[in-house]
């Protein structure tokens with residue numbers, strides 16, 4: 307008894323063996339952990355004094371899955387199947403004791419145990435779909451046998467973490483044990499199993515629930531139909547559905563073979579490589595090389611927001627959602643009332659989907675205080691300015707805040723384009739100035755660009771990143787330049803999109819190519835949604851751009867029923883002969899030879915211009931690492947995770963191919979277009995962005 311290996315320990319408590327794993331940070335099923343389980347099981351089964359075995363983990367969680375860092379490397383014995391067999395075929399009952407999150411291979415191992423107990427706060431899930439995979443260790447065949455095909459379909463395609471109490475109700479968890487005594491509760495349960503001579507319940511043998519669904523293909527047809535839009539472009543959700551179909555229609559071992567075949571296909575595919583890259587990119591993005599994790603942070607107990615418009619309102623909701631009181635300042639009472647009214651409406655809408663109760667709504671609204679008085683922000687720990695984009699107005703506001711708000715507070719701007727360092731010249735404490743660039747709708751969009759000013763202090767940066775995590779955002783630290791990271795790359799793409807309109811393409815050609823590539827919509831449909839008159843001033847309009855002409859014709863986008871597209875009552879769009887003629891007139895005036903532009907060229911010019919701009923951003927140090935740029939575009943602009951982000955996509959295509967194509971397109975890319983020296987260098991060296999250190 308004692309240490310089985312570096313991460314596994316076996317002790318005997320009466321006639322109960324306790325096999326405990328301790329492999330931080332999340333007890334992932336590394337080779338060490340797998341060996342520890344197999345050997346620990348062998349010793350426990352061989353020990354005649356032992357009547358039952360408890361499998362438990364130290365640290366913050368039960369096994370949180372296979373070790374993702376081992377994927378793509380040569381497999382090392384014992385395999386996960388060996389681990390599962392050592393448990394499921396044991397001659398003594400094995401009880402999984404679950405706390406934290408039993409995920410992926412971790413839940414699959416638990417499903418091979420004969421019984422499962424959990425503390426109330428525990429959660430279980432099969433989130434492999436988020437890695438472009440499916441549960442590859444029997445989870446797709448065992449889960450439907452215990453919770454039924456419907457819930458299994460939901461769990462493997464959403465990847466959601468389900469609470470232990472719900473799973474107790476579903477029969478997956480046999481007993482909920484005291485939150486502060488998992489080990490004691492598990493041992494007591496194991497003793498009960500022995501005392502009551504309960505059978506070795508093997509989930510693989512439980513067929514009632516799958517047989518009951520046999521011959522009812524409608525379940526799967528309806529599920530596919532209901533989720534088609536959400537799963538668009540992703541391979542993994544469909545493959546997960548097929549494995550549950552196999553569980554319903556085939557004997558266990560044949561279903562397992564289908565699972566293995568589909569798992570292997572996904573594992574070796576580019577989508578999963580991309581989504582695994584994104585998994586680690588989402589964890590890297592929080593690491594700031596020169597701002598160590600132990601950098602002191604400023605406690606944020608009260609927040610001030612200037613502006614109750616769309617952005618100010620959405621931003622305020624983020625803080626009220628986590629219990630931080632917010633004071634919202636507006637210039638006029640009606641604007642303030644309107645802003646607070648919109649917030650309440652947004653919250654009340656969430657009660658319809660059951661996300662919030664009316665009590666939740668009232669609690670959040672009580673945390674919001676509206677005022678016309680800037681002085682009310684004096685004791686705020688953080689003030690975020692979210693007013694319209696005018697440098698003089700912003701500097702005036704910051705100048706006032708500098709006199710009003712207590713020392714040590716953070717003064718932040720939600721500007722999406724203006725020079726933060728210029729704004730910071732309006733205060734005597736520029737080290738407390740930072741950019742917090744939220745994306746609209748700010749209470750929904752997950753991305754936050756934290757903009758580091760030339761003088762932003764490290765505690766201010768650390769506090770902003772920490773706060774972003776607290777309000778459920780994914781934050782990328784970016785430097786000051788026009789458009790920061792996200793909008794700067796968007797601009798590079800729109801230059802190509804607008805240029806191709808002058809060469810023979812139509813907005814719907816370009817939008818279709820980008821939509822089919824996997825983004826939620828193309829640039830022209832996006833402009834129609836945002837409104838073509840954003841920043842347009844009628845009195846100053848000269849009809850010098852297609853956009854101006856459209857606005858002059860009161861085609862301002864969806865809101866006027868026409869923009870680049872025409873819209874019907876249901877706001878369904880269709881190509882517009884009016885827009886087509888306007889573009890043809892412009893193109894004719896441009897003197898550009900008109901030609902049919904292929905979908906490939908549209909995508910290459912748009913995507914490669916983005917990749918090139920990303921490389922320039924890295925050269926200038928505006929982003930810390932290429933994967934941060936990918937995180938920005940996946941979480942702020944709808945770039946599909948199964949393509950990893952623009953920079954990962956560049957690596958997938960091959961940077962040498964990207965450079966070659968950019969050179970081939972040459973002047974078509976635009977008179978001012980320059981290939982990034984970094985991109986040229988990496989391409990010449992046969993390197994990838996991922997190889998950059």
Ligand code: T1G
Nearest residue numbers: 331334370371372373374375409410411433441442443589
């Ligand atoms: N493998 C390797 N490293 C992992 C890992 C894993 N499964 N999970 C987390 N880490 C690392 C992570 O990179 C980070 O490292 C640290 O742990 C803390 O993570 C056969 C095929 C468990 C909910 O998809 O969802 O099983 O950055 O910052 O916010 O069917 O991590 O500190 O160096 O996220 O508290 C299925 C993935 C795998 C779960 C904890 N499992 N993990 O969240 O901490 S595929 C998953 C998570 C599989 C089988 C298949 C979360 C968490 P570092 P963290 P957290």
